[in-house]
Structures are given as structure tokens and as C-alpha cells.
Amino acid sequence: MLSSSSSDLFSEAGFSLLELAIALVILGIIGGISLPLLTAHISRTAIVKTLTHQEYALNAIAAYVEKNKRFPCPADPQVTGADYGLVQIQCRGQKAKGILPFKTLGISEAYARDGFKRLMTYVVEPELAKKDTSLQNERGGFITVNKEEGGAVLAPPQTGDRNPNSIALVLISHGESGVGAYVGKGQGGRFLGGSPSSHKKENYDENFIFIESTQTDDILRWESRDQFLKHYVQFK
Numbered sequence: 001m002l003s004s005s006s007s008d009l010f011s012e013a014g015f016s017l018l019e020l021a022i023a024l025v026i027l028g029i030i031g032g033i034s035l036p037l038l039t040a041h042i043s044r045t046a047i048v049k050t051l052t053h054q055e056y057a058l059n060a061i062a063a064y065v066e067k068n069k070r071f072p073c074p075a076d077p078q079v080t081g082a083d084y085g086l087v088q089i090q091c092r093g094q095k096a097k098g099i100l101p102f103k104t105l106g107i108s109e110a111y112a113r114d115g116f117k118r119l120m121t122y123v124v125e126p127e128l129a130k131k132d133t134s135l136q137n138e139r140g141g142f143i144t145v146n147k148e149e150g151g152a153v154l155a156p157p158q159t160g161d162r163n164p165n166s167i168a169l170v171l172i173s174h175g176e177s178g179v180g181a182y183v184g185k186g187q188g189g190r191f192l193g194g195s196p197s198s199h200k201k202e203n204y205d206e207n208f209i210f211i212e213s214t215q216t217d218d219i220l221r222w223e224s225r226d227q228f229l230k231h232y233v234q235f236k
Contacts, residue, residue, distance in 0.1 A: 043176060047219065049115030050173045054221045057112070057120075057171060060105040062232035069135065071128040071168060072105065074098025077119065080186040085109060090130070094206065096142065097123045099182055100171075114173035114219070118181040118191070123170040123208065128225060135229060140166025145222045148199070148213040154224060168225040170210055172203055175217025180204025 064072045073091030075084070077099045087101035100112040100122045114120050127138040145153045145167055157164030174181040178191045180203060190204055199213035203220065212220055223232075 046115030046176065050120075050219050053111050053114060054120070054171050054173070054219070056107065057100055057105070057122075058221070058223065058228075058232060060107045060111070061169070062228070064105055065135070065229075065233050070130065070133045071124050071135075072101050073124060073129045074122045075101035075104070077182040077184045078186060078188040084185060085112070091124060092126050096126045096129070097121065097208070099184060114175075116173070116176055116178060118174060118178045119184045121170075121172040121174070121180070121182065121204070123172075123210075125166060125168050125225070128168055135225065137163050138225075139164065140168070140225060142208055143167040143170060143222075144209045145170060145220075146209065146211045148211065148215070153212065153222065165224050165226045168223050168228050171221045172210070173219040174204065175219060177217050180218070 061072060073088040073095065075086055075098055076088055076095075079086070085099075085101060085103035087104040088095055088098070091098075098121075099119045100107075102109050102112040112119060123143060125138075125140045125142050127133065127140055127142070128135055143166070147153055154165060154167065172180075174191070177194070177196075179193055179196050179200060181191050183189050183191060197213075197215045199211050200216040200218065202209060202211045203216065203218050210220060210222070
């Protein structure tokens with residue numbers, strides 16, 4: 001027969017276990033609610049960091065343009081060793097697409113990557129990257145950026161326009177999924193996976209047509225020649 005004190009002890013222990021079970025259930029509920037919020041917060045933080053890195057990169061490109069009177073060619077993602085992150089001498093055709101030449105620009109490799117720590121794609125108008133160029137007078141048109149609803153982001157040139165505005169550069173973060181981002185450091189391939197949308201594919205395929213779209217997680221930043229020279233560059 002249990003004494004009164006032993007019975008009370010077991011009752012207290014049973015009550016404590018019940019409290020523990022209730023606490024675990026409550027913690028599980030809180031965790032189920034807070035985890036998506038935490039994930040969303042981390043994603044938002046990475047997006048903000050990406051936008052900051054893109055702006056930093058544009059300012060570094062502007063400093064290069066001021067000094068060299070031309071835009072920098074991309075760096076080759078397949079290069080290794082001391083030449084990794086250095087600007088290519090010329091960038092005709094497919095060489096106009098690569099990664100930021102962070103070493104040449106004098107910035108950390110971290111700024112060549114987005115908030116998800118993947119390399120961003122950098123594309124430049126070849127006519128603006130050649131030697132002895134007259135930036136304000138060069139005719140572009142190698143790069144096209146389209147709107148999701150159709151049509152180009154830049155208005156078509158007016159009749160008789162001698163120096164029509166054109167896309168000077170495109171900087172792309174391939175988002176949280178990373179699909180389409182260069183692997184880099186000696187590898188010419190890209191991160192691929194899943195079934196990307198047609199708009200997603202447009203931003204990493206071999207042509208020079210890109211699209212601003214809500215159907216992708218890409219963060220696409222483009223600058224026209226005239227606006228970039230007006231807002232970022234101060235020629236001396």
C-alpha cells in the first residue's frame with residue numbers, strides 16, 4: 001500500500017510530464033509557424049544583399065569606364081589561377097557574356113556573387129568594350145531586354161536618330177534556386193535543375209535576349225548606355 005507522501009510524489013511527477021507534453025506541443029506549433037517566417041526572412045535578406053552587390057558592382061564598373069573610357073569585358077568563368085576574375089582583352093560574340101571581372105575592378109569576389117553566394121552573370125555590349133571607342137556615339141543593339149508583357153524595355157529609336165540609346169550591360173543574379181548561374185573557377189558549366197520556365201531559360205541560354213519576369217527568381221539589373229553614362233560616370 002502506497003503511503004500518502006508516495007502517492008503525492010507520483011501525482012506531481014505525472015503532472016510535470018503532462019506539462020512537458022503540452023509545452024512540446026506548443027513549441028511544435030510555434031516552430032511550424034516561425035520556420036516559414038524565418039525562411040522568408042533569410043530569403044529577403046539575401047535579396048537585399050544581392051541588390052546591394054549589384055549596385056556596388058555598377059559603381060565599380062563606372063570607375064573603370066571613367067579611367068579607361070570603355071566598359072570592361074566579362075571575366076571568363078572557366079579560367080583558373082591568377083587570371084581568374086581578370087577582364088578578357090576583347091569580348092566579341094559569346095565572350096561578351098561571363099562573370100564580373102572583380103580583380104580588374106578592384107573589388108572582392110564576394111561582390112561578384114549574389115546574396116545566395118552564387119556568381120552573377122555579367123553581359124556587356126561589345127561595341128562599348130572595344131578600344132578607342134566613342135561611348136556616346138557607338139551603336140549598340142547586341143543585347144535585348146524584354147518586358148514580361150512583351151516588347152523591349154527601351155523605346156525603339158526615332159527616325160533619323162544618329163546615336164540611338166541601347167542596352168550597355170546586364171547583371172543577373174539567378175536567384176535562390178541558382179539555376180543558370182555559372183559554376184566558375186575552371187568550370188564552364190552552369191547550375192541546372194528542375195524544370196525552369198521559358199523566361200528563366202531565356203536569362204541563361206546562349207543568345208543575348210533577356211527578360212524581366214515575375215515567373216523567375218532571377219534578379220535582373222540592366223543599364224542603358226545613356227542613363228549609365230549620365231548617372232554613374234563623370235568623365236574628366
